[in-house]
Amino acid sequence: GQNIDQPTEMTATEGAIVQINCTYQTSGFNGLFWYQQHAGEAPTFLSYNVLDGLEEKGRFSSFLSRSKGYSYLLLKELQMKDSASYLCACMDSNYQLIWGAGTKLIIKP
Amino acid sequence: ETGVTQTPRHLVMGMTNKKSLKCEQHLGHNAMYWYKQSAKKPLELMFVYSLEERVENNSVPSRFSPECPNSSHLFLHLHTLQPEDSALYLCASSQKGGSGANVLTFGAGSRLTVL
Numbered sequence: 055g056q057n058i059d060q061p062t063e064m065t066a067t068e069g070a071i072v073q074i075n076c077t078y079q080t081s082g083f084n085g086l087f088w089y090q091q092h093a094g095e096a097p098t099f100l101s102y103n104v105l106d107g108l109e110e111k112g113r114f115s116s117f118l119s120r121s122k123g124y125s126y127l128l129l130k131e132l133q134m135k136d137s138a139s140y141l142c143a144c145m146d147s148n149y150q151l152i153w154g155a156g157t158k159l160i161i162k163p
Numbered sequence: 164e165t166g167v168t169q170t171p172r173h174l175v176m177g178m179t180n181k182k183s184l185k186c187e188q189h190l191g192h193n194a195m196y197w198y199k200q201s202a203k204k205p206l207e208l209m210f211v212y213s214l215e216e217r218v219e220n221n222s223v224p225s226r227f228s229p230e231c232p233n234s235s236h237l238f239l240h241l242h243t244l245q246p247e248d249s250a251l252y253l254c255a256s257s258q259k260g261g262s263g264a265n266v267l268t269f270g271a272g273s274r275l276t277v278l
Binding site: 104 | 167203204205206208253264265266267268269270271272
């Protein structure tokens with residue numbers, strides 16, 4: 055079956071760095087997405103990786119290793135507003151999105 | 164208005180009621196989606212309308228009925244729901260086809276409570 059695994063919850067300190075991991079098993083692969091969702095709000099698009107390597111966007115970076123079925127989202131210089139859930143999703147060979155259950159990130163002062 | 168708008172934001176209904184959720188997108192996208200989001204579970208795709216074609220998840224009960232009158236509007240009609248249907252219902256849109264990733268733009272969701 056198809057499966058996405060990511061930690062349920064993580065805690066980090068303001069100003070620090072945190073890495074949220076995502077492992078996947080899908081029928082084929084057409085890219086991996088990360089979305090951010092603040093409580094009570096819409097998920098918003100953060101990043102898309104389809105080739106191996108690191109993509110950097112300001113304080114956020116996303117990494118992909120297709121051979122390992124692995125991705126991570128790296129958040130630097132954490133701010134209180136980064137407290138949110140982070141959703142990992144893979145697109146399979148039929149271009150269907152397979153979602154993880156999300157990682158709730160708690161930032162402490 | 165911009166983006167994807169969902170109404171109502173909150174809905175409480177009894178098991179015998181009939182209600183509808185509404186979604187409107189102002190992005191000119193050609194695909195619209197209904198997702199169910201339950202606590203600590205992955206997003207569950209319920210229905211997709213893409214280029215006037217409907218794709219549905221066969222596990223969605225018939226008490227959920229979608230309607231897409233045009234490319235900008237999407238409804239989810241609810242009838243004789245069960246308490247386990249209580250969840251956040253998210254609407255999304257995207258531009259399918261062409262180059263690049265099929266990025267979804269979500270609405271803020273309709274929080275449904277079935278008593």
